[in-house]
Amino acid sequence: xxxxxxxxxxxxxxxxxxxxxxxxxxxxxxxxxxxxxxxxxxxxxxxxxxxxxxxxxxxxxxxxxxxxxxxxxxxxxxxxxxxxxxxxxxxxxxxxxxxxxxxxxxxxxxxxxxxxxxxxxxxxxxxxxxxxxxxxxxxxxxxxxxxxxxxxxxxxxxxxxxxxxxxxxxxxxxxxxxxxxxxxxxxxxxxxxxxxxxxxxxxxxxxxxxxxxxxxxxxxxxxxxxxxxxxxxxxxxxxxxxxxxxxxxxxxxxxxxxxxxxxxxxxxxxxxxxxxxxxxxxxxxxxxxxxxxxxxxxxxxxxxxxxxxxxxxxxxxxxxxxxxxxxxxxxxxxxxxxxxxxxxxxxxxxxxxxxxxxxxxxxxxxxxxxxxxxxxxxxxxxxxxxxxxxxxxxxxxxxxxxxxxxxxxxxxxxxxxxxxxxxxxxxxxxxxxxxxxxxxxxxxxxxxxxxxxxxxxxxxxxxxxxxxxxxxxxxxxxxxxxxxxxxxxxxxxxxxxxxxxxxxxxxxxxxxxxxxxxxxxxxxxxxxxxxxxxxxxxxxxxxxxxxxxxxxxxxxxxxxxxxxxxxxxxxxxxxxxxxxxxxxxxxxxxxxxxxxxxxxxxxxxxxxxxxxxxxxxxxxxxxxxxxxxxxxxxxxxxxxxxxxxxxxxxxxxxxxxxxxxxxxxxxxxxxxxxxxxxxxxxxxxxxxxxxxxxxxxxxxxxxxxxxxxxxxxxxxxxxxxxxxxxxxxxxxxxxxxxxxxxxxxxxxxxxxxxxxxxxxxxxxxxxxxxxxxxxxxxxxxxxxxxxxxxxxxxxxxxxxxxxxxxxxxxxxxxxxx
Numbered sequence: 125x126x127x128x129x130x131x132x133x134x135x136x137x138x139x140x141x142x143x144x145x146x147x148x149x150x151x152x153x154x155x156x157x158x159x160x161x162x163x164x165x166x167x168x169x170x171x172x173x174x175x176x177x178x179x180x181x182x183x184x185x186x187x188x189x190x191x192x193x194x195x196x197x198x199x200x201x202x203x204x205x206x207x208x209x210x211x212x213x214x215x216x217x218x219x220x221x222x223x224x225x226x227x228x229x230x231x232x233x234x235x236x237x238x239x240x241x242x243x244x245x246x247x248x249x250x251x252x253x254x255x256x257x258x259x260x261x262x263x264x265x266x267x268x269x270x271x272x273x274x275x276x277x278x279x280x281x282x283x284x285x286x287x288x289x290x291x292x293x294x295x296x297x298x299x300x301x302x303x304x305x306x307x308x309x310x311x312x313x314x315x316x317x318x319x320x321x322x323x324x325x326x327x328x329x330x331x332x333x334x335x336x337x338x339x340x341x342x343x344x345x346x347x348x349x350x351x352x353x354x355x356x357x358x359x360x361x362x363x364x365x366x367x368x369x370x371x372x373x374x375x376x377x378x379x380x381x382x383x384x385x386x387x388x389x390x391x392x393x394x395x396x397x398x399x400x401x402x403x404x405x406x407x408x409x410x411x412x413x414x415x416x417x418x419x420x421x422x423x424x425x426x427x428x429x430x431x432x433x434x435x436x437x438x439x440x441x442x443x444x445x446x447x448x449x450x451x452x453x454x455x456x457x458x459x460x461x462x463x464x465x466x467x468x469x470x471x472x473x474x475x476x477x478x479x480x481x482x483x484x485x486x487x488x489x490x491x492x493x494x495x496x497x498x499x500x501x502x503x504x505x506x507x508x509x510x511x512x513x514x515x516x517x518x519x520x521x522x523x524x525x526x527x528x529x530x531x532x533x534x535x536x537x538x539x540x541x542x543x544x545x546x547x548x549x550x551x552x553x554x555x556x557x558x559x560x561x562x563x564x565x566x567x568x569x570x571x572x573x574x575x576x577x578x579x580x581x582x583x584x585x586x587x588x589x590x591x592x593x594x595x596x597x598x599x600x601x602x603x604x605x606x607x608x609x610x611x612x613x614x615x616x617x618x619x620x621x622x623x624x625x626x627x628x629x630x631x632x633x634x635x636x637x638x639x640x641x642x643x644x645x646x647x648x649x650x651x652x653x654x655x656x657x658x659x660x661x662x663x664x665x666x667x668x669x670x671x672x673x674x675x676x677x678x679x680x681x682x683x684x685x686x687x688x689x690x691x692x693x694x695x696x697x698x699x700x701x702x703x704x705x706x707x708x709x710x711x712x713x714x715x716x717x718x719x720x721x722x723x724x725x726x727x728x729x730x731x732x733x734x735x736x737x738x739x740x741x742x743x744x745x746x747x748x749x750x751x752x753x754x755x756x757x758x759x760x761x762x763x764x765x766x767x768x769x770x771x772x773x774x775x776x777x778x779x780x781x782x783x784x785x786x787x788x789x790x791x792x793x794x795x796x797x798x799x800x801x802x803x804x805x806x807x808x809x810x811x812x813x814x815x816x817x818x819x820x821x822x823x824x825x826x827x828x829x830x831x832x833x834x835x836x837x838x839x840x841x842x843x844x845x846x847x848x849x850x851x852x853x854x855x856x857x858x859x860x861x862x863x864x865x866x867x868x869x870x871x872x873x874x875x876x877x878x879x880x881x882x883x884x885x886x887x888x889x890x891x892x893x894x895x896x897x898x899x900x901x902x903x904x905x906x907x908x909x910x911x912x913x914x915x916x917x918x919x920x921x922x923x924x925x926x927x928x929x930x931x932x933x934x935x936x937x938x939x940x941x
Contacts, residue, residue, distance in 0.1 A: 134277070135235045142232030145224070154221040159269040161190060162219070166265040170221055173261050176613060180259035181226045182249050186592070187218035187266035196267060199602065200481060201590035205258040207250060208537055209488035211293075211314045212306060214243040214286055215481060219266035226253065237289045239277040244289035251296060262590050263611070283310050290314070307485045308478065313541065314487065316432040324353040324431065325407035325502070329390075329399040330417040332364040336547065341374070341385075343420035343545075350427035355385045356407060357417075358399045361392070383408075397511035397521045400495075404505060412505060414522070416496040418547035419446070429542040430499045433487075440534025441500045441526055443493020446546035451475050454546045456484045457538040458492040458523060460586035461595045461660030465575045466492060466523050469598050480593075480600030487539045490588045491530055495522025496546050504529065519568055520575040527579055576659050576690050584663035585612070595661055607651030608664045618940055619667040620650040621657075621693075625674035632830055633861060634700050634737065635673050637760045638935045641928050644762070647936060656683045659690050666693075669940050672731070673698040676723040684730040694941040697728045700737035700757070702744055702857040707789055707850065724748065735938050740857040740879060755938040758928035759864040765927075767838040769869050771912060777843040777905040780808035780871075782862075784827060787812065790848045790855075797897045805905060808840050838869050843911055844904055847875035851892055855880070863887060867922035872914035874900050886917045 145153045152174065156162065166185070173183055188199040202215055209215055220242055230248050237244035250258060277285070283305075290312060291303045302315040326344065330337050337357070344355065362368050375387040388406060390399045404412055411434060413427075426444065433442045446455035453473045458466050470477060470484045477484050495511075508528045511521040526536050576583070585591060591612075594603045603609050607621070622639050624631030635652065642648040651665065656679065662670075670693050675684065687695060704721045717723060725748055728734050734749035736742050742754050772778065779801075783791060795817060798807055802820035809817075813824040828836045845866040849855045858880045866873050867885070874897070875881040877889035888904065890896040904911055928935075 135238045138233050138235045138238060138241055145232065146228060148224070151224055152221055153224050153227055154219065156219060156266070157269070161267040161269070163263070163265045163267065165263075166219070169261055169263055169265060172614070173259060177259050179256055181223040181253050181257045182246065183221040183259045183261060184216045184246075185219045185261045185265040186263055186590070187268055188264050190267040190269050192270065196264075199264055199592070201262065201264070201592040201600075201602070202260060202481075203488075203590060204260045204262075204587035205250075205255050206489045206588065207255070208314075208535070209483075209486060210246065210250075211290060211312065212486035212488060213311050213482050214240065216246050217242070218268060220246070222249075226257075234289075237285060239282040240286040240289050243286055244292075247289060247293040248296075251293070262592060264592075279309065286310060287312055306482075308482065311482055311486055315541075316436060318428060318432050319435050321350070321352045322411055322431070322435075323409035324350070324411045324413055324427065324499070325404075325409035326353055326355045326413045326415050327358060327400055327403040327407065328355060328415050328417050329358045329360065329396060329403075330362065330367075331360040331394065332362045332367045333417060334364060334367040334370055336418040337367070338370060339420050340415070340417050343422075347421040347424045348427050349424040350431060353413075353427065354383065354408060356388055356403045357386070358388045358390050358403045360390050360394055360399060395513055395517040397513035397517055401510040401513055404502065404510060407502060410502055412500060412502050414495045414498040414500075416546065419497055420545040422447070422543050422545055426542040426544060429539055433537045433539055434499050434501065436535075436537075438535050439537050440504055440529040440532070441493065441498060441536045442542075443490070443499075443536070443538050444497045444542035444544055445538070445540040446494070446497060446544055447475055448472075448548060449545060453477060453484060454548050455494045455496065456540065457488070457490040457588075458494060458526070459589050459598075460491050460523075460579075461583035461658070461664075462589075462598060463596065464658060465520060465572060465579075465583060465660070467598055468494065469600060471598050473599075483600065485540050487537065487541065488588070489535050490538045491536060491582070491586050492523045492526035493536060493538055495525070497542075497544055498522060498525075500525075500529070504532075504534065508532065515574045515578075516571050517567065519571045524575065524578070527582060573686075573689065576686075580659055580663050580690055583660040584666075591664060595658065595664070605651070605653060605655065605657075605661070607649075607653075608657075608661055610649065610665070612664070612666060615649065617647060617649045618669070618936070619665065620648050620669045620671065620939055621662075621665060621667040622650060622652045622671040622939075623656075623673060623675060624652065624654060627654075628830055629833075629861075630700060631673060633757055634698055635671065637763070637928060638758075638932075641760060641762070642932055642935065645929065645932055647932055656680065659686055662687065662691055662693070669694040669696060671696045671698055671735075671939050672727070674703070676717070676720065676727050678723075681723065681727050681730070684727055688730050694733075695731040696733045696735055696939055697731040697749060698735045699724070699728075699741070699745070700859060702741060702854045704744070705853050707852050707854050732941070733938075737859040738857055738880065740853075744857060753938050755934060756926075757859045757861045757864065758926050758931050759868050759922060760928045761923075762929070764834050764865075764868045765923075767834060767869055769838045769871070770841045771843065772841050773908070774806070776804070776806045777908065777911070778808050778841060779805040779844045779846065779901065779905070780810065780840050780842040781846045781848075782810040782837060782840075782865075784811045788814075789850045791817075793850055793892055794846065794848050794897055796894055797901070801898065801901060805844075805901070808842060810837065810840060834865075837865060842866075842869075842871045843908065844901070845871040845873050846901075847873055847881060847887075848892070848897075849876040849878055849880065851876070851878050860885065863918075864922055864926055867918040867926075870915040870919040872904065872911050872918060874904060884921075886914065886921055888914075 186201050188196050233241040234244050287303050294301045300317050304313045306312045371387050378386050430442045448454045453470050455468050456470045459469050460466050470479050592609045594601045622635050624635035639650045639652045643650050728748040733751040735753050735755050799820050806822040808823045809821050810825045811827045847862045856879045860880050873887040888900050890900045
């Protein structure tokens with residue numbers, strides 16, 4: 125990389141730069157402006173791209189601006205190479221890495237393009253190596269210093285040089301196009317010539333909706349300067365009297381109009397694709413324009429612009445800019461994977477809205493445009509099989525057609541210079557389609573799933589978009605789920621997506637904490653979120669495994685069904701409570717769905733494996749999934765290991781209990797013990813203390829947010845901790861987590877003698893009887909030195925056997941295929 129120094133004679137600098145680069149013995153060349161910076165991983169990523177893409181001869185990256193005080197602003201997440209966008213805006217800029225052989229072949233930078241030499245070079249390079257030879261690394265690897273740059277030309281001079289470079293580019297390609305200023309500097313508009321006036325067949329499907337249809341037809345007649353067109357109105361069983369009268373009137377005028385306006389009848393069930401396909405069979409034009417009946421022309425040269433674009437040999441489909449009746453943007457192209465299978469960016473924005481780096485106002489190549497106004501060659505339409513009237517009768521047929529055209533090597537062009545009004549989806553629904561029904565909802569869901577199944581890999585990585593931009597918004601916002609931006613080619617560790625059920629203890633210990641530890645140890649590329657990802661987002665991340673904790677709401681189950689149908693991802697369902705059999709006294713019981721067992725069985729059955737915390741849970745849920753595995757709870761050393769409670773050696777021992785409202789029944793079991801030992805111990809309660817027990821409790825500490833919980837529990841400085849559990853099936857299936865929390869802090873424990881607390885833990889177990897609890901507490905506090913030793917012994921046992929960081933292999937085995 126050679127830094128370009130600021131010199132008054134820029135043309136001489138270009139010549140010197142060319143010589144320096146050609147004299148260099150490197151295989152690849154790159155330049156940065158003085159003061160600009162490269163990201164720390166820039167060279168690594170460039171080397172990886174060169175290795176993975178031997179066809180690339182010129183590479184560009186994303187970039188941002190660097191302020192004088194070191195702030196990074198205005199990130200520019202660019203599309204993959206896009207010749208029409210490049211002709212509208214010199215968007216590549218920044219870091220340009222060039223294969224030396226190509227640099228020498230092209231003679232380096234052109235001095236006459238001084239001020240836009242890199243833009244000129246990219247245009248010349250594309251003329252030689254085409255789209256496939258130009259690569260894009262979608263990472264912000266270049267930081268442009270605000271106010272920097274080596275050129276001493278004014279902005280106006282640079283714009284003139286850029287437009288001249290673009291004009292020379294078109295002349296070299298024998299394209300007699302005109303280069304005009306764009307809607308804002310430094311944008312340009314390339315106006316292509318009408319090299320012919322082929323007949324365009326405008327196909328307008330309709331059913332009733334007289335007001336829309338009449339406005340559409342009359343606006344075309346009054347505001348279409350391009351004269352060589354015919355209109356084919358396809359009627360699907362209109363039964364509105366006024367609409368039928370209007371259609372009959374148009375049909376009666378067919379001969380008088382020389383066949384330029386025909387009414388075709390398409391009876392039977394509503395099938396938007398079939399209506400267009402049948403009309404195309406009778407179309408006389410070399411080109412067909414699919415046009416919704418709820419559109420209207422706004423200026424007279426709209427079709428001239430679209431035809432001038434479609435006449436370019438590399439272009440297969442052209443789409444227009446559409447505005448709602450209130451003037452706001454309805455269509456400025458389509459982005460794959462956006463808010464589902466695909467969506468219109470910038471929808472609802474003001475008409476003058478530029479969009480992200482001009483994307484709402486500039487001609488560009490896209491992966492798809494809407495069928496509400498779509499121009500395509502008749503022969504190409506037939507070659508592609510037309511609109512798919514079997515899989516996509518009503519929805520996604522236009523996007524499917526565009527993707528078929530793109531796969532066949534044709535460019536899809538969006539031009540904002542053809543502008544029409546569009547109500548939005550009215551004609552695709554038809555009058556009868558407006559009313560929702562289970563049948564129509566089922567059809568829409570079926571078509572949506574079919575579209576995902578056919579095109580999902582392409583939806584995740586639209587070359588006209590960028591994986592650092594969110595699929596959840598139509599406004600080109602930066603992605604806030606970092607995992608969705610990760611390089612799909614860079615997978616040094618297994619990728620795991622985890623969905624905790626909550627951000628409380630359940631989610632923390634079973635999902636969040638293990639994922640955090642695995643990440644910290646470099647054992648997994650993991651991401652933890654409570655947001656349900658859409659299929660295209662899942663395809664972006666493409667995890668080996670997804671872990672879903674207690675996902676039993678119907679939208680969550682629906683998402684699971686989609687995952688199973690669409691993805692190869694291994695699915696793990698996680699649960700750590702006997703949720704199908706809550707105790708009668710549990711305050712959570714009223715919140716549990718009555719059909720929880722049905723939901724649980726459905727959700728777990730959609731997964732490859734069910735992971736539970738204990739053997740009783742495994743026994744209770746046997747058969748819920750193809751595979752079942754027990755993964756016991758552990759305690760995270762990074763969170764708990766450094767906490768060392770004091771031992772105050774006060775006159776009365778500090779005896780404590782910690783728990784929330786879900787443990788009301790457990791606490792009631794020892795209420796008499798608390799009352800009768802109040803003179804012998806200082807009771808310390810944390811989380812819950814019923815009013816009836818408050819007179820007997822020396823300290824009551826209210827609950828704290830989960831991140832503060834470990835420190836708060838340690839601050840109680842207990843001499844002895846109690847862990848009572850009612851003897852019921854729910855508690856029998858619980859884990860030993862409370863023992864781990866007390867134990868890691870060195871608190872000796874007296875606990876109920878039921879399954880969770882049995883085993884080799886060095887604790888004192890008692891039957892759930894008053895006299896046994898009283899006796900055990902008195903015996904333990906009688907010898908404070910022995911009590912301390914018991915706490916030390918329990919701490920060492922927990923550290924030796926139950927630290928999370930020492931069981932990461934077990935967690936990976938539980939979560940991965």
